[in-house]
Amino acid sequence: MGHEFLGVVEDLGADLSGLKRGDVVVAPFMWADNTCDFCAEGLPPPRHGGQWGVHAVDGGQGETVRVPQAQGTLVKLPVGEDSALLPSLLTLSDVFCTGHHCAVTAGVGPRTSVIGDR
Numbered sequence: 001m002g003h004e005f006l007g008v009v010e011d012l013g014a015d016l017s018g019l020k021r022g023d024v025v026v027a028p029f030m031w032a033d034n035t036c037d038f039c040a041e042g043l044p045p046p047r048h049g050g051q052w053g054v055h056a057v058d059g060g061q062g063e064t065v066r067v068p069q070a071q072g073t074l075v076k077l078p079v080g081e082d083s084a085l086l087p088s089l090l091t092l093s094d095v096f097c098t099g100h101h102c103a104v105t106a107g108v109g110p111r112t113s114v115i116g117d118r
């Protein structure tokens with residue numbers, strides 16, 4: 001879809017825990033260690049991370065992606081690789097999170113109307 005992606009773990013580094021081959025995972029819009037003070041505060045860009053597709057880091061448009069800081073970056077999804085939910089789950093990589101962040105920071109609530117300009 002873009003530089004964000006979801007996919008199936010094909011191989012992993014020796015230090016990685018919590019994931020195994022065959023797991024379906026989603027990657028957010030930036031890769032990160034998810035252990036430092038910036039990550040704890042949710043501040044992009046992460047201190048030990050970055051964007052996909054720049055500075056010799058793969059992007060999600062390829063058939064395979066080497067994920068730096070995979071332990072902190074990838075989120076395991078509770079579905080199989082043939083799940084009908086995959087198109088909807090892809091929105092967790094960026095679109096859904098961006099929309100949620102915008103709604104929260106704009107103070108959108110149950111009695112608020114929001115209009116887009118697209």
Ligand SMILES: [Zn+2]
Binds near residue numbers: 035037039046048
């Ligand atoms: Zn971090």
